[in-house]
Amino acid sequence: MKKREYADCYFCGGQVREKKVDVIRHWDGRIIMIEDVPAGVCEQCGERYYWGAVSEEMDRIMRASEGELQVKRELRVPVVALAAT
Numbered sequence: 762m763k764k765r766e767y768a769d770c771y772f773c774g775g776q777v778r779e780k781k782v783d784v785i786r787h788w789d790g791r792i793i794m795i796e797d798v799p800a801g802v803c804e805q806c807g808e809r810y811y812w813g814a815v816s817e818e819m820d821r822i823m824r825a826s827e828g829e830l831q832v833k834r835e836l837r838v839p840v841v842a843l844a845a846t
Contacts, residue, residue, distance in 0.1 A: 767801035767810060775805025782809065788823040792838065793830075795819055 767777035780802045784795045798819065801810035811819070822830070 765799075765801070765812065770803035770806060770808055772808050773803065773806040775803040777801040777803050777808075777810060784819060786819065786823050791823075793823060794836065795822060796833070 764779050767779065769775065770777055779799055781797045782800045782802065784798045786793050786795065799815055
C-alpha cells in the first residue's frame, strides 16, 4: 500500500505519521496478531488511524477459518488472573 497523508490527531492535535504496526485482535474466542499493518500514528499520544481498506482486510482476516489463514508463526501467551486487592 502507498503512503498516505493524515490530518492532525483528533484527540490531542499532534502530528500523525504513517507507520507499520502490529495489531492484536480478539474475535470469537481467538486472539490473532496481524503484523506490518499500515496505520497513521499520532506522535504525541499514540492514537492509531486506519484507512477503510486496511480495516476491511483486518476484518476479513478475523472472519477467516483456521484453514484459510496463512499463519506466519504461532506465539505462546501466558494467561494470568489479577488478584483482588
